Amino acid sequence: MIAKDRAFRVEHIVVAHDFSDAAQHALTYALDLAESLGARVTVMHAFEIPVYGFPESSAMSSDYAGEIERASRKALDGVVERARRPGVPVLGVLRNGVAWTEIDAVAKEYRADLLVVGTHGRRGIARALLGSVAEKVVRTAPCPVLTIHAPAAAGDVAEAARHRS
Numbered sequence: 660m661i662a663k664d665r666a667f668r669v670e671h672i673v674v675a676h677d678f679s680d681a682a683q684h685a686l687t688y689a690l691d692l693a694e695s696l697g698a699r700v701t702v703m704h705a706f707e708i709p710v711y712g713f714p715e716s717s718a719m720s721s722d723y724a725g726e727i728e729r730a731s732r733k734a735l736d737g738v739v740e741r742a743r744r745p746g747v748p749v750l751g752v753l754r755n756g757v758a759w760t761e762i763d764a765v766a767k768e769y770r771a772d773l774l775v776v777g778t779h780g781r782r783g784i785a786r787a788l789l790g791s792v793a794e795k796v797v798r799t800a801p802c803p804v805l806t807i808h809a810p811a812a813a814g815d816v817a818e819a820a821r822h823r824s
Contacts, residue, residue, distance in 0.1 A: 673701045673771040675762045678734050681809035685777030688807050690747055699748040701769055702739055705761035706731040728755065759795035767801045774804045
């Protein structure tokens with residue numbers, strides 16, 4: 660609960676980015692919000708190195724792991740560069756680990772006032788199998804979380820309309 664004599668101020672927004680359209684839409688929203696509030700933005704991406712287990716050991720080439728990290732860094736640097744606008748400081752943070760735990764960790768370490776996360780809107784079996792990073796972040800984040808739905812494609816809108824009728 661926020662004390663009545665203390666105003667809630669948003670000075671630092673952390674945006675989780677997975678290079679999807681939903682994440683880009685959330686980043687645009689966060690940048691607009693930051694511009695109006697005079698806040699700074701940290702764009703973060705978490706990647707996981709797949710490890711293939713074998714009975715005697717796990718196999719993962721350090722070259723392959725390095726390639727994943729370099730590709731993630733390059734993509735994140737591109738997102739941050741395109742996000743730059745006058746008056747809104749933007750920083751990029753890259754983490755190796757499970758997305759929702761790394762998002763929470765960055766929010767805590769960087770003392771975020773607000774987390775912004777794009778949602779893909781998966782339902783049914785896709786959500787059950789893939790889980791929802793946004794849902795886990797909402798449940799565990801150290802600060803308020805704003806979820807932003809990706810704009811629906813024209814076919815998605817027609818499909819949704821059929822289900823509502």
